Amino acid sequence: DQQVKQNSPSLSVQEGRISILNCDYTNSMFDYFLWYKKYPAEGPTFLISISSIKDKNEDGRFTVFLNKSAKHLSLHIVPSQPGDSAVYFCAAITGGTSGTYKYIFGTGTRLKVLA
Amino acid sequence: GAGVSQSPSNKVTEKGKDVELRCDPISGHTALYWYRQSLGQGLEFLIYFQGNSAPDKSGLPSDRFSAERTGGSVSTLTIQRTQQEDSAVYLCASSWDRLEKDTQYFGPGTRLTVL
Numbered sequence: 068d069q070q071v072k073q074n075s076p077s078l079s080v081q082e083g084r085i086s087i088l089n090c091d092y093t094n095s096m097f098d099y100f101l102w103y104k105k106y107p108a109e110g111p112t113f114l115i116s117i118s119s120i121k122d123k124n125e126d127g128r129f130t131v132f133l134n135k136s137a138k139h140l141s142l143h144i145v146p147s148q149p150g151d152s153a154v155y156f157c158a159a160i161t162g163g164t165s166g167t168y169k170y171i172f173g174t175g176t177r178l179k180v181l182a
Numbered sequence: 183g184a185g186v187s188q189s190p191s192n193k194v195t196e197k198g199k200d201v202e203l204r205c206d207p208i209s210g211h212t213a214l215y216w217y218r219q220s221l222g223q224g225l226e227f228l229i230y231f232q233g234n235s236a237p238d239k240s241g242l243p244s245d246r247f248s249a250e251r252t253g254g255s256v257s258t259l260t261i262q263r264t265q266q267e268d269s270a271v272y273l274c275a276s277s278w279d280r281l282e283k284d285t286q287y288f289g290p291g292t293r294l295t296v297l
Contacts, residue, residue, distance in 0.1 A: 071224070101285070110186065110273055110288025111225070156225065169238075170286065172217070172225035 070094050071159050073173035081181050086144040088176050090157030093138065097159035097171075102131060102142050105154045105175070114155070115142070147180045154178070184208070186289035188274050194295045195264055203259040203292045207276030214251055215277075215286060216259050220270040228272075231257065264296045 098119040103111035216228040227241040275286040
């Protein structure tokens with residue numbers, strides 16, 4: 068039962084154009100979302116996050132949009148650069164018992180930016 | 183400063199053997215997580231440690247899996263009587279405090295191959 072879904076396993080984009088990575092979730096109790104980027108042979112690194120009280124968060128070339136009614140978020144990278152080529156994971160945080168939190172990760176989307 | 187480190191980076195073992203995977207979190211981080219990523223899958227939560235509290239073992243797939251965290255720092259994930267389906271990349275992450283929606287910092291992972 069995949070609570071966080073990234074339905075596109077891969078995406079190719081031309082350098083300079085916009086990359087849009089999508090993520091859908093099923094649990095309306097998720098209230099915080101993160102995007103991680105992973106290069107081969109390295110661990111994921113945090114990229115950007117958004118709280119459910121917002122619908123947009125921007126950091127340089129990276130913007131995350133959240134549509135709570137659709138249970139959908141997306142990561143926009145503009146302009147895309149060859150160095151952005153990596154696997155991108157969407158993650159959601161849900162409140163657990165005793166005030167702790169659990170991270171639920173999607174399956175990832177492999178982005179390839181073509182020079 | 184030093185990030186999260188994991189050893190070994192690669193481990194090949196025969197079915198039925200036991201393996202130990204090590205994680206050194208970032209100094210001062212009280213929360214430590216183990217995940218695994220099987221081929222084509224997302225990051226699957228295994229176990230979490232927070233300070234001196236009892237670990238959250240809810241993600242461990244079977245009783246062949248166990249983990250320890252000594253002195254609130256280094257952690258060891260042990261898989262007994264390995265099976266071929268245990269083959270995956272095992273990732274460790276740490277953060278300051280799981281009681282906050284905090285960014286996790288990942289290690290490079292250990293790629294386990296069970297023949």
